[in-house]
Amino acid sequence: MSTPELPLIDQNDGGCGDDCACGDGEESGLDPALAELLADAGLDPVEVEDIAHMALSEDLDGGVDVTTVATVPEDAEAVADFVAREDGVVAGLRIAEAVFSVVCTEAFEVERHAEDGDTVKAGEVLLSVRARTRDLLTAERSALNILCRLSGIATATRRWADVLEGTKARVRDTRKTTPGLRSLEKYAVRCGGGVNHRMSLSDAALVKDNHVVAAGGVAQAFNAVREAFPDVPIEVEVDTMHQVREVLDAGADLILLDNFTVPETEEAVTLVAGRAVLESSGRLTLDTARAYADTGVDYLAVGGLTHSSPILDIGLDLREAV
16 A cells, blocks of 8 residues: 655754664664654664665775766755566565665655555656755665565565465465575565564574484474473474374474475375464475465465565666755
8 A cells, every 4th residue: 555645754864973873783873753663664773774884885885986976966956766667566665765864964855655565566656765966876776775675575475475365374484585684584575475484593493304313303303492492482394294293292383394295285284183383395386385275284485585586676766856
């Protein structure tokens, strides 16, 4: 749902100054209203600001935007429109705003035409930013890189969510994320209608084949984790029906059916009979997703949401400020 009625936001604390949160990990230097929006979306404003600084630092490499400084008068102002070049689902608009908040050393205005999670059409204006032209051009690529990447993930996720509509199954991500961007990429999955698996190695356990080898068996691995961390949710990866029975008897919270066929998945669902949550992994494509969902599993794990989704093409068009 688009929200063109949202007011212009005057953000005048941009740039890397006394309020910059880069490196301190405590308080965001972003505009408070923007920081609140990020927090409401489940994102850490300090982390978002740090990512914006990192992207810009990589782009400037300790110098200045030589092309822009040479060609654009210092006092020139313009409006930059973020425009969808193709249909899709948008994600990362507030993060793009954070990039401008870091770059802009003077007041800038934002007009929001869409919200994260919206389905957008080619040619649709998503966000407009009025600021110094130099700042707009310096921030352009960093903002677009993040916005296009996250929108691509959201768009891919929505395709899976649409295929699963009408079943109880939900598509969810994995930890196969870009280093440093996990929270943002998992946010994009949520924008597309998916759900998140664990965020880190510490908030839930996932017993995989190598853990099974190290522990001497799947039940032994499960029991070892349960004894060491009794309050942590435990998911166990299995690849045979015998292992399903083993971990079910041991009391697993969630069982990951690795590379099971559809008939094997149906058999596992019948055997488990609701005593554990079931997740399918491997062999999954958009063409087969519905068949797996119709077996009654709870989740479809799709690592490709974050490691292989193409970007959504979004451009930035500059126009005169009026």
